[in-house]
Each structure stands twice: as C-alpha cells, then as structure tokens.
Amino acid sequence: MTDTTRPVLSFRGVSVSKGGRPILRDVDLDLGERRIGIVGRNGSGKSTLARLCNGIERPTQGTVAVDGQSDRKALRRAVGFVFQNPDSQIVYPIVSEDLEFGLKNLGLPKDEIRARIDAILARFGLEPLRDRLTHQLSGGEKQMVALAGVLVMQPRVIVLDEPATLLDLWNRNRLMTVLRELDQTVIMVSHHLDLLDGFDRVLHIGDGTLLDDGPPERVIPAYVARETC
Numbered sequence: 273m274t275d276t277t278r279p280v281l282s283f284r285g286v287s288v289s290k291g292g293r294p295i296l297r298d299v300d301l302d303l304g305e306r307r308i309g310i311v312g313r314n315g316s317g318k319s320t321l322a323r324l325c326n327g328i329e330r331p332t333q334g335t336v337a338v339d340g341q342s343d344r345k346a347l348r349r350a351v352g353f354v355f356q357n358p359d360s361q362i363v364y365p366i367v368s369e370d371l372e373f374g375l376k377n378l379g380l381p382k383d384e385i386r387a388r389i390d391a392i393l394a395r396f397g398l399e400p401l402r403d404r405l406t407h408q409l410s411g412g413e414k415q416m417v418a419l420a421g422v423l424v425m426q427p428r429v430i431v432l433d434e435p436a437t438l439l440d441l442w443n444r445n446r447l448m449t450v451l452r453e454l455d456q457t458v459i460m461v462s463h464h465l466d467l468l469d470g471f472d473r474v475l476h477i478g479d480g481t482l483l484d485d486g487p488p489e490r491v492i493p494a495y496v497a498r499e500t501c
C-alpha cells in the first residue's frame with residue numbers, strides 16, 4: 273500500500289529508444305511503496321528504468337516525476353543512485369574526500385559534514401577505510417564506499433542497480449541489514465531474488481514493458497517459472 277508521506281515516483285507514457293531500438297515502451301507507473309524490486313532478463317531495460325528514476329537517463333517520450341516535479345534537479349536531489357560498477361561513482365582519491373564531495377556541494381557546515389561521515393562509516397564498519405586511497409580498495413570495499421556516498425546525502429529514495437555483485441557474504445548480509453533498517457524508499461534491481469525477500473512490490477520488466485507487477489510472493493515464482501526451460 274502506498275504511504276502518503278513517502279515520495280511517489282511517477283512514470284507517465286515513458287518510452288526510451290537507444291540506437292533506434294525501443295528499450296521501454298509507454299510505461300505508466302506510480303512507485304510509492306517502501307521496498308520495490310525490479311527483475312527481468314539481461315538487456316530487458318531494468319537499468320534503464322532505474323536510471324530514469326533519478327534523471328541520469330531521460331525518457332525519449334513521456335515524463336518521470338517525483339512528487340509531481342519532473343526537472344532533473346528535483347529528481348537528482350530526491351533520488352540517490354548506487355551504480356552497479358562503483359568505479360562509475362567514486363570520484364575522489366581518498367575515501368573521506370569522496371564522501372565529503374556531495375555534502376560540500378549541498379553547502380552543509382563542516383561539523384555536520386563530519387558528523388554525517390562519521391555516522392555512515394560507523395554504520396558500515398568502514399572506519400578503517402576513511403583515509404585509504406579509493407583506487408586501492410577491493411571491488412567489494414568500493415561497492416560499500418559507493419553506497420555510503422549515496423546514503424550520506426540522505427536522499428528520500430535510494431535506487432540500487434545490482435548492489436551486491438562484488439560483495440562477499442559478510443558484506444552482502446551487512447548491506448541487506450542496512451537496507452532493511454533504512455527509512456527511505458528503496459528501489460533495487462537484482463538478479464539475486466533472495467535479496468528481494470520482504471519487499472512490498474516487484475516489477476518484472478521484459479519486451480520493453482511491465483510483464484508483471486505485484487507482491488514478491490506472486491511475482492517471483494511466476495518469473496522463475498517463466499524463465500525455467
């Protein structure tokens with residue numbers, strides 16, 4: 273059920289074409305639940321749908337809006353995006369500098385920046401990485417730092433595109449615990465269906481459209497059955 277205090281991401285008549293090929297066709301959606309998963313085959317358009325949520329990707333036709341605001345700035349402010357590949361996200365050579373970057377852009381006072389970074393590093397057990405060179409981090413460490421870099425901005429919605437691909441079991445469990453505890457709306461693309469346990473809603477994307485949309489208890493078994501030869 274949609275919570276009226278939650279931001280609602282609305283897609284109206286959204287189509288995306290790439291290289292002359294339709295990727296998404298005339299999608300209408302209202303996303304207002306706390307936990308939303310996106311599943312579908314490779315190349316089905318899941319990342320495209322996810323990227324539309326925060327304006328990294330723009331529709332070829334139609335509009336994407338958060339609480340009625342469709343300008344890119346509003347989308348970027350409200351919706352944080354965690355990339356599948358953390359190298360797409362980590363910009364600065366030192367972990368702490370990377371975490372500071374967006375907060376400085378927001379014009380926050382120094383002590384608040386420090387407090388937010390301390391809190392996020394503690395929450396993930398990432399304090400030992402604070403002064404490390406980002407290019408020397410392991411893939412999983414980078415993935416955790418990239419997620420921390422988004423959470424530290426305290427966006428109202430967090431979109432994650434396959435966030436656990438590089439993580440070991442320990443960090444994967446830690447990621448899931450942190451995500452479970454977040455108050456924010458979480459929208460997650462995942463091929464790992466177990467990560468969607470307890471979600472409120474799952475979208476199955478295929479053939480450029482929504483093939484299914486509903487509670488995971490129904491959508492996931494139907495998806496698995498459909499994809500099993």
Ligand SMILES: Nc1ncnc2c1ncn2[C@@H]1O[C@H](COP(=O)(O)OP(=O)(O)OP(=O)(O)O)[C@@H](O)[C@H]1O
Pocket residue numbers: 290291293295312313314315316317318319320321
């Ligand atoms: N610039 C581009 N030009 C042409 N086609 C593109 C371009 N960018 C992406 N595509 C195609 O768009 C389709 C959808 O890509 P998208 O990354 O959204 O899929 P996905 O469902 O996230 O896939 P995966 O599960 O493999 O990550 C793919 O077939 C991809 O090859």
